[in-house]
Structure formats: C-alpha cells, structure tokens
Amino acid sequence: MSPSISAEDKLDYVKSKIGEYPDFPKEGILFRDIFGALTDAKACVYLRDLLVDHIRESAPEAEIIVGLDSRGFLFNLLIATELGLGCAPIRKKGKLAGEVVSVEYKLEYGSDTFELQKSAIKPGQKVVVVDDLLATGGSLVAANELIHKVGGVVVESLVVMELVGLQGRKRLDGKVHSLIKY
Template identity: 55%
Template sequence: MDMEKKLQELKEYISSYPDFPKPGILFRDMFSLLRNPNAFKDLRDVMVEISKRNIPDAQAVVGLESRGFLFGSVLAIELGLPFVPIRKPGKLPGELNKVTYQLEYGTDTFEIQKDAVTPGLKVLLVDDLLATGGSLKAGCQLIEESGGVVAGCLVIMELVDLRGRDKISQPVFSLLEF
C-alpha cells in the first residue's frame, strides 16, 4: 500500500471531541489509533519511512514529554538510535540544561540531561502534535543550547490553521494534517 493511502487510513482512526478541554476546542485524540495494533504498526512503519527518507543522518531521537515518548522511543528502536527524553521540571536526575518558553497564558520549562546531547549530535525531535509551535520550538532551542543539531522534527498530527510550523526554523514533517 502506498504511503498516502496508509496515511489516509490512519487519519480515520483519530477521534474528535468537541468542546474538550474547554468550549470551542475540537480535541483530536490519537489514543484511539494506538488501541488498534494494526494501525499502530502502520503508524510505526510510516514514521520510520519518513524519517529514513527525510532525516537519514539522525544520530539520536529526542521525544518531548509526554506523548513524544510514545512515538520517539518506538522510532529510536526501529532506527537503531539512542532515545533521549525532554521532560518537565523535577523529572530528571543529574545536571540539566533547561529552557523556559512562553505559552498562551504563562510560561513552562523543559529540561534535558546535560550529558544526553553531545556537541554536534544530529537529532530527530519527535512529538505527537504541532499546534501553536511553542513546545516544539522550545525543544529545538533546548537541543541547540545543549550543543546538538536538530536535523528535523517529526510530529504525528499538525493543526495547520494554528500555523505553529511558522515558529520552527528546522525542517518539520507531519504525518496527519487537520
């Protein structure tokens, strides 16, 4: 089956919940896709194919807390690369690099272990969703401030109307667009 057809089938597994978590929001839930083992396998295969084709020189996979862990760790295993988590404050031991970034209402912080990204390491950054772009941009910034190079970003879903991609200077590959 060609990739476009496979992506279209995967999109059908995404459930939509109006007015969640608050009125006016249409929440796209990918956990319904993960409940189907065959769809999850197809998603894995597509992630691997797109990564190999577009970011072949990646030396590590970095996943953003928390759903980026689900997809990033699977991808790291399939590509034979190390997996590195970026976490919220207070979740990682040892010496850390951190970045604070702006949200719609306030700020948040990401942390990474200092020894996890070595200077010049080419990283594939993975997350579940690209919406306004704040967390993905912060992940890129944290990797670069740690000495790494973001070779590309892979997201499972992109909410195109929110234009989060415009905030990211690194290549972004999204599988499912809404």
C-alpha cells in the same frame, strides 16, 4: 501473499482512527486524540512504518531521536529501536535526574519549563525531535533551543498531527514534517 499497502493508505487508516472530541479541554476546541489510533493494532503498525520510513528518507543522518513530554515518548523509543539509534526525553521541569538544561516557554495561559539532561546529546550530534502534535509551536521551539544549548544539531522536527490554522510551523527554524494536517 497479500499486496503491499501504500503509505497513503496507511496514513488514511491512521487518520480514520484519531479521535475527535468537541469542546475539550474547553468550549470551542476540537481535540484530536492520538490515543484513538494507538488502541488499534493495525494503526500502531502503520504509524510506526510511516514515522520510520519518513526518517529513513528525510533524515538518514539522524543519530538520536528526542521525544517531547509526554506523547512524544510514545514514538521516540519505537523509532530509535527500528533505526538502531539512541533516544532521549525532553521532560517538564523536575522530572529528570542529574545535570539538566532548562528553557521556559509560553502556553496559552501562562508558561512551562522543559528540561534535557546535559549528557543526553553529544555536541554536534544530529537530532530528530518527535511529538504527537504541532499547534502553536511553543514546545517544539523550546525543544530546539534545549538541543542547541547542549550542542546538538536538529535535523528535523517530526509530528504526527499539525493544526495548520495555529501557524506553529512559522515559529520553527529548519525542516518540519507532519504526517497529518488539520
């Protein structure tokens, strides 16, 4: 039987697989690419373990996992399945059928709109929001607003990576956790 690997070792391994691309999408930006980790089978397993274990410990009351368009989708179904919970998407405008609620949010150069199906979250339901990256915080703020509009209760926002220098965390209310900080 092989020895168990620690959470810290799992995190170090995942971090070692995250790609770095200077000057993408524009000069002066160092793009951290989660897909580098997701192409490695061991990193995928470790990342799943870290996300699921964190929610088990930090938000055991969670009833539904919400993933943000588009890389948050890579995690919400996986986490929900492991925890025996439901999951729901928050998508860009025009991508969801049925009755939706919308919120516009600011981007570096303009704005965008997120939508959530009204029926996806029941009033009072406890929600964990998951995404790959916390940068300026705009998308997570919008997601939290949407969830509140339909009566959900955000118990935690969980991201794989956080760009600390952009101070997006300061814009968010409630519990926020990032696995990796840059």
